Amino acid sequence: MAFILSEEQAEFRDTLRRFFSETTPSDDVRRLMDTAEGYDASVWSTMAEELGLQGVPFDERHGGQGFGLDELCIVAGELGRALVPCPYFASVVLAGGVLKHVASEAQREALLPRIASGAVATLALVEPGQGRWDATSIRMETPPEADDGRLTGIKDVVLDGTTAEIILVVTRSPGSRGWEGLSVHWLEAPIEGMQPKALQPMDATRKLARLHFNGARSQVLGQPGEAGPALQVALDEALVALCAEMVGGMEFVHESAVDYARSRHQFGRPIGSFQAIKHKCADVQIDLEGARAAICAARDAAGSDEFPLLASIAKAHCSDAYYRATQENVQIHGGVGFTWEYDAHLYLRRAKSSQQLLGDADQHRERIARTLEAHA
Amino acid sequence: MQRSDTPEQAEFRTEVREWLEAHAEPRKGEGDWSNGPREHTPEAEAAYFERCREWQRTRFDGGFACITWPEKYGGRGGTPVQEIIYGQEEAHFDVTAGFLPASISLVGPALMRHGSVEQCKRYLRPLMRGEETWCQLFSEPDAGSDLAAVRTRAERDGDEFVVNGQKLWTTSAQHCDYGILLARTNAEAPKHAGITFLLVDMKIPGIEVRPLITMKGDRHFNEVFFTDVRVDVANVCGEIDRGWAVAKTTLANESMMIGTGTQTQGTTASLVQYAMDHGRWEDPLVRQRVAEAYVQERLLGFLRDRLQEAVLEGRMPDVDGSVMKILWSESRTLRAEVGLDIQGTDGLLAGDDAFDHAYWQQLVLDRSMGSVGGGTLEVHRNGIGERVLGLAREPRADRDVAFRDLKTSTEG
Numbered sequence: 001m002a003f004i005l006s007e008e009q010a011e012f013r014d015t016l017r018r019f020f021s022e023t024t025p026s027d028d029v030r031r032l033m034d035t036a037e038g039y040d041a042s043v044w045s046t047m048a049e050e051l052g053l054q055g056v057p058f059d060e061r062h063g064g065q066g067f068g069l070d071e072l073c074i075v076a077g078e079l080g081r082a083l084v085p086c087p088y089f090a091s092v093v094l095a096g097g098v099l100k101h102v103a104s105e106a107q108r109e110a111l112l113p114r115i116a117s118g119a120v121a122t123l124a125l126v127e128p129g130q131g132r133w134d135a136t137s138i139r140m141e142t143p144p145e146a147d148d149g150r151l152t153g154i155k156d157v158v159l160d161g162t163t164a165e166i167i168l169v170v171t172r173s174p175g176s177r178g179w180e181g182l183s184v185h186w187l188e189a190p191i192e193g194m195q196p197k198a199l200q201p202m203d204a205t206r207k208l209a210r211l212h213f214n215g216a217r218s219q220v221l222g223q224p225g226e227a228g229p230a231l232q233v234a235l236d237e238a239l240v241a242l243c244a245e246m247v248g249g250m251e252f253v254h255e256s257a258v259d260y261a262r263s264r265h266q267f268g269r270p271i272g273s274f275q276a277i278k279h280k281c282a283d284v285q286i287d288l289e290g291a292r293a294a295i296c297a298a299r300d301a302a303g304s305d306e307f308p309l310l311a312s313i314a315k316a317h318c319s320d321a322y323y324r325a326t327q328e329n330v331q332i333h334g335g336v337g338f339t340w341e342y343d344a345h346l347y348l349r350r351a352k353s354s355q356q357l358l359g360d361a362d363q364h365r366e367r368i369a370r371t372l373e374a375h376a
Numbered sequence: 377m378q379r380s381d382t383p384e385q386a387e388f389r390t391e392v393r394e395w396l397e398a399h400a401e402p403r404k405g406e407g408d409w410s411n412g413p414r415e416h417t418p419e420a421e422a423a424y425f426e427r428c429r430e431w432q433r434t435r436f437d438g439g440f441a442c443i444t445w446p447e448k449y450g451g452r453g454g455t456p457v458q459e460i461i462y463g464q465e466e467a468h469f470d471v472t473a474g475f476l477p478a479s480i481s482l483v484g485p486a487l488m489r490h491g492s493v494e495q496c497k498r499y500l501r502p503l504m505r506g507e508e509t510w511c512q513l514f515s516e517p518d519a520g521s522d523l524a525a526v527r528t529r530a531e532r533d534g535d536e537f538v539v540n541g542q543k544l545w546t547t548s549a550q551h552c553d554y555g556i557l558l559a560r561t562n563a564e565a566p567k568h569a570g571i572t573f574l575l576v577d578m579k580i581p582g583i584e585v586r587p588l589i590t591m592k593g594d595r596h597f598n599e600v601f602f603t604d605v606r607v608d609v610a611n612v613c614g615e616i617d618r619g620w621a622v623a624k625t626t627l628a629n630e631s632m633m634i635g636t637g638t639q640t641q642g643t644t645a646s647l648v649q650y651a652m653d654h655g656r657w658e659d660p661l662v663r664q665r666v667a668e669a670y671v672q673e674r675l676l677g678f679l680r681d682r683l684q685e686a687v688l689e690g691r692m693p694d695v696d697g698s699v700m701k702i703l704w705s706e707s708r709t710l711r712a713e714v715g716l717d718i719q720g721t722d723g724l725l726a727g728d729d730a731f732d733h734a735y736w737q738q739l740v741l742d743r744s745m746g747s748v749g750g751g752t753l754e755v756h757r758n759g760i761g762e763r764v765l766g767l768a769r770e771p772r773a774d775r776d777v778a779f780r781d782l783k784t785s786t787e788g
């Protein structure tokens with residue numbers, strides 16, 4: 001994120017950029033993609049212990065650094081830029097965000113310090129056959145109180161679902177709809193009655209799993225049946241962090257395409273002097289400036305009434321913009337862009353997976369339409 | 377905007393608001409007079425131009441025209457911050473000075489930066505007050521994007537230049553008192569090095585203005601013919617043969633202004649009500665398109681806010697003028713198309729038979745205003761590629777060649 005960082009924030013970003021380019025160069029990204037757990041445990045613990053990254057958005061009393069969405073976006077942006085395979089988004093952004101907003105103080109005190117020091121956590125929300133990152137996808141029923149929170153059902157495309165030890169599961173009370181009647185449960189894996197199954201992801205830098213629940217015992221976070229509004233706030237903050245991550249990747253592919261357009265020669269001139277190429281680069285630049293501005297606007301509005309709308313605007317735009325940028329990057333590189341060896345496809349895959357994560361552009365445009373309608 | 381005003385800014389805002397409330401009506405919507413003339417008759421257009429001119433005078437007399445211009449030239453000697461605050465407040469009112477602010481900010485800086493003391497004394501105040509209006513006599517049949525290819529000749533005869541040639545696309549020339557003219561004074565030099573920037577009285581003999589009717593049906597711009605028009609050498613702005621430097625001063629102001637202009641003319645959010653009124657709001661495709669238009673409009677707004685915020689906080693703006701111009705052009709086109717498509721077959725109608733007196737039809741037909749006027753989208757994309765991203769320019773056939781030896785469209 002290039003827009004107005006304070007001096008400390010810029011320094012923080014530079015430190016992270018150096019750290020990830022040293023610890024997770026492209027070769028390591030590829031190596032980790034092929035492992036089951038999908039991340040480097042020693043880098044992950046350095047991130048927690050030396051840089052304190054997993055604690056960035058949490059209060060100091062919860063073992064965190066007490067920073068806000070701005071700093072979280074800086075971390076996300078650098079992770080997206082270097083395509084670092086690790087459970088940061090699942091653990092800190094999603095699970096951490098949900099805990100912050102939904103859990104009771106005692107639960108936060110118990111769980112957030114663990115996440116801050118590197119325990120892997122995740123959020124299980126989407127269900128098979130629904131395919132949408134929103135409340136309509138949640139069908140799993142909240143078990144009756146007498147039943148020790150025993151969960152039954154299947155959760156799908158759970159980020160880092162096979163490595164997470166803290167798992168948060170969203171359920172709904174029978175008969176409820178939309179964002180009403182939702183509960184968030186917490187359980188510790190491995191646990192009897194819950195079987196994780198690794199899925200093959202199109203974007204192998206983000207590990208996905210299907211979780212089969214067959215009576216696993218859980219505890220409810222906060223008040224049962226009342227998680228909806230707080231969950232929405234957490235997901236909207238996660239949206240903005242995700243957009244920042246996408247913009248990090250977008251900046252990288254844009255720089256890479258422009259560099260190539262400057263140095264690659266055909267017909268005795270740099271290919272960037274051909275307008276078909278130059279205008280692609282210009283269009284990505286326009287998209288990128290819009291994306292940065294959208295994130296800044298959303299970030300600055302955190303906590304206000306307009307925040308959900310601005311988060312959706314950012315996601316609707318970034319989803320399309322990042323994907324376009326990765327496709328143009330492949331195209332500008334010609335044949336070499338199509339090779340397995342070249343990193344362009346890794347970003348293309350990431351852009352595709354990010355489009356769906358937390359809702360695609362159509363879904364967010366529909367949410368924008370609903371917001372506009374409410375004000376018409 | 378998120379940031380809140382400093383005490384001085386708040387005070388200025390209150391002053392502006394009170395003044396506007398005393399002198400103008402609040403904006404209501406698609407039917408506001410400030411959206412443009414209702415009828416495309418020369419009389420209605422002239423009346424609209426007069427009304428814009430009147431508002432410019434009111435504004436000047438209130439101390440709110442040319443806010444950032446130095447007091448010694450008759451400006452307010454204010455800050456860009458005040459200019460922005462004024463623009464934000466004026467946007468809530470049914471007023472406009474139309475074409476004038478754009479023309480004033482093309483002509484004024486050129487005069488202040490390159491003009492003589494006498495020229496500044498003579499022209500600036502009436503310019504700012506809208507008493508004398510100015511058109512931009514730059515483009516020609518053979519010189520559009522390639523503006524430095526102008527071939528209108530100005531030949532020296534004693535203390536005068538004799539001008540012959542043709543200008544094209546000159547906005548509002550039929551209403552204007554003066555013009556800034558780019559003319560070729562040396563055809564032996566390479567094309568950028570033989571141009572002179574002249575200040576021309578549109579009433580002098582030999583100038584013929586022929587309105588051109590646009591696809592919208594209005595007389596937005598004109599052809600202007602020059603036949604043995606005599607212009608005093610004292611009316612050269614800058615130096616003879618060095619007019620390109622002056623032209624660049626004017627062009628630098630143009631794209632930023634177009635992108636940041638306060639010509640909001642209604643907002644996309646109003647499309648929702650519009651779709652509801654037409655029974656189309658439940659259509660998911662309509663909802664998608666309205667939302668997309670809304671996203672575009674907000675992105676442009678965020679960038680505009682960033683730019684203004686940078687100014688308000690005394691930083692260098694980090695938003696590029698060409699990016700703004702392209703987003704502005706594309707977002708207003710999208711909004712226009714969605715607005716018209718919502719009407720379905722009713723969108724086939726025009727004039728009094730159409731909704732809102734064909735406001736949406738006219739907006740669709742107005743695309744070139746943003747996509748061609750003030751530099752085409754393609755030329756601005758070249759600018760982003762070259763200026764912002766450092767990509768190589770195209771090989772050129774017109775470097776270091778005497779202007780008279782260059783190929784033109786007619787020679788193929």
Ligand SMILES: Cc1cc2nc3c(=O)[nH]c(=O)nc-3n(C[C@H](O)[C@H](O)[C@H](O)COP(=O)(O)OP(=O)(O)OC[C@H]3O[C@@H](n4cnc5c(N)ncnc54)[C@H](O)[C@@H]3O)c2cc1C
Pocket residue numbers: 275511512513514515516517519520521522544545546547548596597744745748749750751752753754755758
């Ligand atoms: C509403 C309106 C108001 C105007 N008002 C004024 C005015 O008041 N005064 C004035 O002097 N002029 C005015 N103009 C003229 C305007 O500046 C020119 O029309 C514009 O610069 C394009 O020039 P052209 O029309 O000759 O098109 P051309 O330059 O011939 O362009 C034709 C096509 O070729 C493309 N093209 C040209 N060069 C390149 C290139 N290097 N790379 C890629 N594509 C290229 C263009 O993008 C365009 O699509 C106005 C135009 C409009 C539409």
